[in-house]
Amino acid sequence: MNARLYFWQRGSAALMVPMIVVHLAVIFYATSQRLTAAEILSRTQGSLAWGLFYGAFVLLASIHASIGTRNILCEWGRLKSGSAGAVASVFGAALIALGLRAVAAVVLP
Amino acid sequence: MSEAVSTLKVSLWRGGSDGRFKTYTVPLKANQTVLDIVTWVQRHLDPTLSYRFACRVGMCGSCAMTVNGRPRWTCRTHVTKVIQNGMLEVAPLANMPVIKDLAADMRPFFEKWVAAHGTFAASKTRTDAIEPIKPDEPARRAADEAIECINCGACYAACDTVRWNPDYLGPAALNRAWSLVNDVRDSDRTSRLAAISAEGGCHNCHSHQSCQEHCPQSLNPTRSIAGLKRLSMQAFVRGEINA
Known part of the structure; x- marks a missing residue:
């Protein structure tokens, strides 16, 4: 971990804090209102706002998690920083791909 | 006896x-x-x-x-x-x-102390007038507390992060760096911040506080490291250091 990685990991965490509150509120609302999948999709499909919100969330979570994974691989996996960085980058790219695919599934019309 | x-x-x-x-x-x-x-x-x-x-x-x-x-x-x-x-x-x-x-063998311990730029770099010569230092200024108080370290190595031996990451500078070296970045007479501030912001630097600290728990002098290296993280981030955002 160096200053640059620390900046991105802590910065992404700080940005995600209010987004997590919104995310939890959405879950609470959807479950308390007993919304069906069809009802949820009817509200999210074609919505630029939800697409941007969850798209940004996926990018931030991927940055945050991949830097943390690199740290774990270095400290507990005894990998060198270069190897850990390579594995963590692949992991982060996978998170972005899977996350954006999930966002696309609920916001694309 | x-x-x-x-x-x-x-x-x-x-x-x-x-x-x-x-x-x-x-x-x-x-x-x-x-x-x-x-x-x-x-x-x-x-x-x-x-x-x-x-x-x-x-x-x-x-x-x-x-x-x-x-x-x-x-x-x-x-x-x-x-x-x-x-x-x-x-x-x-x-x-x-x-x-x-x-x-x-305490060589790794003191080598990291040096790597963290633990030596004082004078900003003046002996021909300059003595600079008055106000003992009650916050920076001086921080320096005065951290400077009480006797380099016994207890914090280093107790540190989980040192055990996991042999390249981590450790609490004593970073505590020393903290005492120097708070010393207005020192001239090595930016390069010291760069040294403690690199791989193995202060940002590896998990704040487990074992150093504080085991310090026989009752110092708080975790707080010193937290201070370094703040200064390091400020310097990084301003572009004064690269990492």
């Missing part, structure tokens, strides 16, 4: 990193320190026992060892306060190579 009133079984680490504990029976006396016990074994039972000490009054930081699993300064640790089930186990400090018996 008073007359011996009973005996104590003490296990001392013997040999290098592949050594083992050897048990000795020593007289238990009043006001006896762990260092007294180790010295008694060397003087009376085995003159080949190796260990390190100098001042015997808690100033030099030479005699730290692992006592019943915890790093402690042995010259100021009373035996009666650390005995567990009538046993005392003394080993060299953890997270450092073993030279022999109870003497740990």
Whole structure:
């Protein structure tokens, strides 16, 4: 971990804090209102706002998690920083791909 | 010291990193320190026992060892306060190579101290006027607290992050850097911040606070490291350092 990685990991965490509150509120609302999948999709499909919100969330979570994974691989996996960085980058790219695919599934019309 | 009133079984680490504990029976006396016990074994039972000490009054930081699993300064640790089930186990400090018996190799510890730019870099010469330093300014107070470190290595031996990451500079070196970045007379601030912001620097600290828990001087290196993280981030955002 160096200053640059620390900046991105802590910065992404700080940005995600209010987004997590919104995310939890959405879950609470959807479950308390007993919304069906069809009802949820009817509200999210074609919505630029939800697409941007969850798209940004996926990018931030991927940055945050991949830097943390690199740290774990270095400290507990005894990998060198270069190897850990390579594995963590692949992991982060996978998170972005899977996350954006999930966002696309609920916001694309 | 008073007359011996009973005996104590003490296990001392013997040999290098592949050594083992050897048990000795020593007289238990009043006001006896762990260092007294180790010295008694060397003087009376085995003159080949190796260990390190100098001042015997808690100033030099030479005699730290692992006592019943915890790093402690042995010259100021009373035996009666650390005995567990009538046993005392003394080993060299953890997270450092073993030279022999109870003497740990502190070279990595001090090499990291140097890597963290732990030496004072004067901003003035002896021909300049003496700069007045106000003792009650926040920066000076922070420096004054951190500067009380005696470099015994107890914090380094107790640090989980040092154990996981051998490249981590460790609490003592970073605490020293913190004392210097708060010293207005020092001229090496930016390059010191760059040094402690690199891979293995202050940002590896998980704030477990073992350093604070085990510091015999009751210092708080975790707070020093948190201060360095703040200054490092400020310097990084301003573009003063690259990482």
